[in-house]
Amino acid sequence: MPTTPLPRSTDELYQALQENHERPYGRARTVMAEELAEAAEQFDEPVPLIRALLELQEAYTYGSEPRKSPVVFARLLTLFDEQPDLFDERLRHTLFWRFKWVANALRALPEIPLASLRQWQTEMRDRYEKAGYGLQPYYGQAYQLASHIGEDTALAYELWAGRTRTRLSDCEACEICERALYHLTAGDDEGALRAWEPVLQGKESCQEEPARSISHALLPLLRTGRTDRARELHLAGYRGCRRNPSMAGEVGRHLEFCALTGNEARGLELLAENRSLFDEVDSPRDQLDFLTGAEVLLQRVELLGHGELPAAGFAGRTWTVTGLRAEVRERADDLAARFDTRNGTTAHAGRRGARLGREPLTDALELTLRSRGLDDVAPAAAPAPATRSVTPAPDESLSGLIVRARTLDEQGDPDSRACWARLRTLVAARDYTHPDDPAVGPLVRLRADLLDDEAAKAGEKDDHAEAAALYEEAAGLYDDAGQPAYAAVARGCALLAAGQIPDPDDDGAQAKAAALTAAHAAVTALHERTPGLPPYLEARLLRLRATALGLRLQTSGDEEHIAPVLAEADLLHTFATRHDITTQISGALLLRATTFALSGDLPAALAGTDDVLDRLRTHGPAWHLPRTLGLRGRLHLGLQDPQAAYTDLSEGLRLAAGRPADTSGAARLHNDMAGACLHLGRPDEALRHLTRSAELDLRHGVRFDAFCTYSSAARLSLDLGRVEDCIALLDSLLAEPDVTTGELDDRLTAQLRLTRARALHTGEDLKAATAEFVALAAESAGWDDDPGSHAMIAAETAVLLGESGEFARAREAADQALAAHAKDPRYEQLSNCLRELARLQAERQGPDGLAGARAFLTDAGRVADEADAAGYEAQGRPLDVALAYEHGRVHAYAGEYADSLTSLEEALALIGEPGQAQDPEQVGSWAECVRLAGVVEGVYLERPAPALTRLDAAIARLTALGHTEEADSLTSLAARLRDED
Template sequence: MQTAPQTTDELYEALRENDRRPYGRTRTVTAEELAEAAELFGEPVPLIHALLELQEAYTYGSEPRKSPVVFARLLNLFDEQPEVFDDRLRHQLFWRFKWVANALRCLPEVPLASLRQWQTEMRDRYEKAGLDLQPYYGQAYQLAAHVGEDTALAYELWAGRTRGMLSDCEACETCERALYHLAAGDDERALRAWEPVLGGEESCQEEPARSVSYALLPLLRAGRTDEARRLHLAGYRGCRRNPSTAGEVGRHLEFCALTGNEARGLELLAENRTLFEEVDSPLAQLDLLTGVEVLLARVGALGHGELPAAGFPGRSWTVASLRAEVRRRADDLAARFDARNGTTAHTDRRAARLGRAPLLESLELTLRPRTLEDVVPATAPAAPEPAEALPEAPAELIGRARELDEQGHPDAHACWARLRALTTAPDYVHPDDPEVGPLVRLRADLLEEEATLADRKDAHADAAALYEEAAGLYEDAGLPGHAVFARASAVLAGAQVVPPGAAEEDADPEARAAAQVAVFAQAHAELVRLHEQAPGIAPYLEARLLRLRVSARGLRLQASGDREHVAPILAEAELLYDFATRHGLTGQIAAARLLRATTHAMAGDLPTALAEADGLVELLRTDGPAWHLPRALSLRGKIQFGLGDAEAAHASLSEGIRLAAEWPAEAVDVPTLHGELAQACMGLGRHDEALRHLTRSAELELRAGARFDAFCTYSNAAQLSLDLGRIEDCVALLDSLLVEPDVVDGELDDRLVAQLRLTRARALRAGDDLKAATAEFVALAAESAGWDDDPGSHAMIAAETAVLLGEAGEFAKAREAVDQALAAHARDPRYELVSNALRELARLQAQQQGPEGLTGARVFLDDAGRVADAARAVGFEAHGRSLDTALAYEHGRINAYAGAYDEALAALEKALGLLGEPGADADVAGEWAECVRLAGVVEGVYLERAAPALARVEAAADRLTGLGHTEAAESLTGLAERLRDGE
């Protein structure tokens, strides 16, 4: 709170503002300050309101020690001045007797006698006030269940009574009844009792999050795994990082541990690390810590006790050390409660949870299934495993590496990796063997291999430098042919390095493309020169030189998009094919045909490209080399998909993925294969399969260290899941990504992270979590305001933020946000998006505020009018109806909301004139019909001109029916009947 309220009106406004905050320290501290400020006014009613807010903050901020103290002050005020408590305040006071009972149960230092004394106080107060005692019996039952007494009688005394005005809400009582049956071992009856809450029919502040957390294991035991998965995703989101739902978080961790999702459990534990210090309720701590211990015990049992784990602040923890600390604290808490209660209930319940065996070996909970191996701290990548065992002797290993490398065999990478490890060892002794050659040659080989791997990762500058260094060593070793090829490789790698500043937004795209074309043309000329100056080199090296020449031509075509560059590529590819055929170089024969097919595809000649790819696949099936087959199948699948044959593409790509598993990762770009197969799946309507391939692609990219690419792919998966309406899957995936260390530490591209957050905010909105969605949009709008290089994106985010604020009725803040959008739009126009937002804000204000909101709504429409004028001036065309038409319709609708019916009808007739007569397009016909319908309602119902309205509507219905738009005509025929009947 920046300044203390100076009047009671300011105090009430501050209380309302604080009530909109999430529970936690910020809200609690503000409530404390407001309570202190309320004391200064010397008036009881403002103080009562401030104390009620403070008690609520303590209760839902998991500070049970403070809640009873505040309530005692309220009770004293009531005893001293009962007349200042109106019906609402009186209801609040008596309702909160239950809050105090709950708070006292949470504190083991409060004697059992004091808990019973408070219940007696509650009963006496209720009886004196003439209130129903059902809430009292509810508290008596909950105390018996907490202590571990026989609850049968207490349950009947409570559950058998009729609910009253002060009874707990239906959702909370449903949960208590279900827990009674669950404690009795009757899962089926418990789940039946829970149906209204789990099905979304009943809810409150604590529900359904509390019920969901308890129902997860019974659902698994009943075989309802899909329902358990869905509720886990939705339920966890409802309690994450919330001190008042720490016990629920603990049960979600337990659920992860018992379903083979230990890695997700550790991730959720890290996300909720603050709960270790924020939860001040000993009972909630016990519940949380027991769930944490179940998870840690399971991870340890699987042999991962040394994994890092997020625990109590102040030190680093492993799974094993944190488990020991959690066990010590939880055992102590359970013993304290049992000592207070005179039973062993809490120790026994802990033992039962810790003794549960996993219910499922594996249950895929999210779109990002991970194992404990995936969360092991990153180390140096393991050397690729070859198909055959490698020789042990260095001389044999060197010979094998060079033999495989000459063939282009992917197992060569494993040989080079083994040799790199051997040569870096202090005790390495190079073989004294003429066949092996000097050490300098081996060092050149290893440098060339390192350069090749860098080039494949698009680290072209590093690759060029390594190739040049290798060339020098080859010359020292007396191998000019190898030196020429290494130098040629450096030329092509260097040509692909993007010069500093070339990608700046203000650079001319055509100029950049022309510069790239020139660079690749120069690189090709240099490759030809190197080739011509290296006569008599080994055929496999000469074939590789020819292949580099084809690649340079292909890069030029990519940069220019000019079809005149196709023929030179095909000519170079033919040179490579003829040369490879003469010398029996099967790998280069396949490469030449692959380049030929790729060139035809790039040129847009897909039928010819497919014929080439088909021939290549058959060649590889019969003559090999087999390791080229996955790549050829990938190309064929892409071409088939481009030709509209998604089924054939799916078959080719699926086979490519299956065959890729037989070769080292360096041989095939498997992540890309999965991404391409996801596209084919989408084309076939196999959305779930598409999501699996997208997430598989992303996880493989992560393992390969391509984190930016991985997060881009995951972003696509999240967007797809949102498009499919799988809201919880989308949010859970994004929540998992946004807690990755490089995201939290700000090391990942900030715009990519913003895109992930934007998708998450849209998913929250689609899931009707408007409060969370609005908070995220507001934060993103503030951050994107600094994107001077991308004002268009800020315009988009600010516009969406404004609409959400409008939906919440906060039109002053919405005005600020949409003004930001307009300012950014002026720099980088987003005509349709900004216009849509302004019209929607106008509609919302008129709809929510009626005639009082008409002035503000018209201001939004005036802005939309200026946007439409500017769009018309530059010839902008909207995707749907024109901005002018949409604006006229909105003027009609808004004036109708506000009761300005003549203005509404005039605007709707203008919209109809702009739309013109309906034709064959069903969408246009639908818009036209809706416009006629609204005009008919305004004219016939509100302006009471039934005859002309009926004529208008009937003529329009006939017109639509004659055009075959029967569905669009139905709404009009229904209105016509109402007008004829005089409704």
């Protein structure tokens, strides 16, 4: 049964063939091509059948189904032999061109005897000679066969490369690749790279190039020391071949490149992204290339001791690296043996062995902005602990470890985390035996300690509901263990955590502040009714009270909430000083400084951090230093002193390097350092800090924050023009399990996809960018709570559709944007979109597009009027000026020159003649209006005299004001008009 209604006429058939031709290669396109070829049989006219068969052969060829391509071609050849007059010049050219496709398909099938391959080449030669075509393409196929077999290729190469190209020769890009591979096989890396240069620089390209050449050039680039170029081409080249069955061999070479550059983790990521190639590639030759590249990667991962890592492989079962490598090796060895048996050589086994025997070419080439090692790709179900591992000293007993953990915890030392992590593992073991030691207490006490630590980590990840539940459970166990003081502190922590649980029905600041007020009151009451607390535990309750009020101030920003925080901080400081509790003394001082910062008194906050740092450096504790330096760095940024901020944050990162990343605040330090670097004009350094911050958060389970930071890094990389870096980073993030399963916030996921779509657009991949924007526009249409974002996305989508020439769809998207804009205005974005659509339609369609372009401008006029009524001021050119200028351009493109000139003069009047203090951007807009008006009047309306008068006056005014650059373009135009006159 067909998947769509069958065409009922040849016109419908041609339309369906054209639509199918626009689809990406793959199973869907192939199935449709098969159905259309079958449908073409119903018509008495043979030409539609010829066209359908040609489309089917192309689908088989680029869909990696070489067994079917020759069968279709045989039928085409029969039709040609029987009725050659049916083939016009274009069809005849296409038919003879595809002799090479068949030769390539036959080489890819080891079951085809070598004699049959040579017979086909003879057939190709005879037919080319009979048709009067030159034989260079034939000799090209003869050379490729010799290379495939492993024969001496010197003579075959000269017979091909020394001949003049013909109309049926492979494209320049493909022939360049073959010549480069000849040098590469001879061991001449430099010669190969010289030959490849036109393709690698983008001067020559085709359906498979430059992706094919890039995949082969990666290792020669590394061997000749061009590591940056190799990195750049890997990112661009991989995107050109990923998930493409007909380019499975190229994907395999990218996997090999990752394995030989210390990027095994990225290699496993790419392997997972291309998992479908294990089952979809029907070409044995492409399979062999892909499997060998995959085996190079798997072999390297196993050699590094990570054979038990999960790996994406053949469908139907779960694989480890070791298991998949064994399966891949068996299948690839069999394929190589089949080719060598057919060819009577050992070339394929030898090439496989050479690839598998290569040593890494560099220890660690940073390929992407998201640098990860194999330790970071452990199964996500059990995140790696965020602490340093703790191994008990040789003479430390289990009792000693428990006592040490509690002592460190009492001191507030974050190293206690490592002890608790070690104890959690020991207690979970089936053979765990709790020590019978009065100094340790019962097992229930230890379980309470472990729950308390687990609750603290949940709170740090903002999972307040989980934290509250765990603290309550810990409190109950403390009661069971006869530890009422610890139970009280755990309940205090539970109260504070519960006060931070978001209310799904009310997320306003007032409601949050009220919840924190209630939490403070509850903790205070708990404190007052719990006498006899040990000083360090009572200090913790005081700290909880102060923290609740500090969070309330942070939430509300209310001046009335400042004094209560300071009062609680003073109470904590007094108590901690009386009992010499070092950690809480510095904590109280730090809380005071933070309160001043939240109140907007940055100088007082800075002075407070100076006091804290003086005390920490004298009395400790040392583990408070990184966070305090981080706070002072942020204060310096707020006071517009980025250099001082950079100094503090650098020291903070240096000190944090010696401590567990989650307890030292390293992720926050890196994030703040990125801000300092941006202020200092060091965007590349800022980018490194952003990605480091994000990966630390991701590693420690703070996933939402990590994705937000990575989103910022992606946007920054795009702003820096690092398009492929941006796309590679986002591809990696969008493949994360919590993204693919929909667990991540949908708006954050949409933001990542939006940045990727913009990067694709910037990288001139218009087709992929448009597809992503269309999908995002459809999804965002349902964002009833955020119509403004939908307006923005729909507007960008409309522009991309306009760039693709799809103005009917662009009109629909623009109407969606306008409807959303009516609910949540986006004046400037909508105006820019509508004016750009008008320009595009007039430029592409000329007079035929004028009506559509005018409709867009009419809408833009309404938006400008709305903005004016709302008192909105555009960040760029005023909307009425931009609109008048666009009217001028649109009418000029449509040949309505008188209307164009009128609009441009209106724009000039709106801008006003430039004056001494005028914004340089306005001067530029005025000069551009003058220039276009000069072109329209002097060239198209053929009135050079008034045009020159306009231009000369403008040149004089701009020169007098010192705007020589703007005057230069007008001077050039004036000289041209005088010459023509």
